Amino acid sequence: MAAAAALRRVADVEIDDDGVFKYVLLRVCPRAAGASEPGKEVVRGHGWAEYHADIYDRAAAELEPQGFDCECLGGGRISHQRQEKKIHVYGYSVVSGAAVPRKQPPGEPCVRHCGVEVPSCEGFGRANHSVTTQKLKAKYPDYEITWADEGY
Secondary structure (H helix, E strand, O other): OHHHHHHHOOOOEEEOOOEEEEEEEEEEEEOOOOOOOOOEEEEEEEOOOOOHHHHHHHHHHHHHHHOEEEEEEEEEEEEEEOOOOEEEEEOOEOOOOOOOOOOOOOOOOOEEEOOEEEOOOOOOEEOOHHHHHHHHHHHOOOOEEEEOOOOO
16 A cells, blocks of 8 residues: 555656657556555656656655666657647657766666666667657646657
8 A cells, every 4th residue: 555655656757848858658566575556657858868767766866765666668759838838748768889988887787667677778768658648648738739750
């Protein structure tokens, strides 16, 4: 029960107020032993991020002390036009030509995804933009919110 209550307190959406920026769709799971809560998807998007992994790293650093693991389900971009009350979700997460700088030593797993170690940090692929759009519509009910798989 405590894990479920804590999970409800994790914001479904945290994005910048305006502009075009990278975003990631995360699955947040309680880490507590015996926790049966399946977790939930959350959206995080910020203009300060050079890489999608930067957003993931900050979210994981904020969530882990609260007893959660998180998995990046993919990324993309968000165009948030606050004055026009429009949001467009598109694109994907990719690193071309160079590895994302990481804190781990070479050969060490990159991130822990809801308890599972994964070997690579070379981009997260395309998020399910329809899930992201549902989350955004719940937070911004008076906005026109669209998505497309095209674009980067």
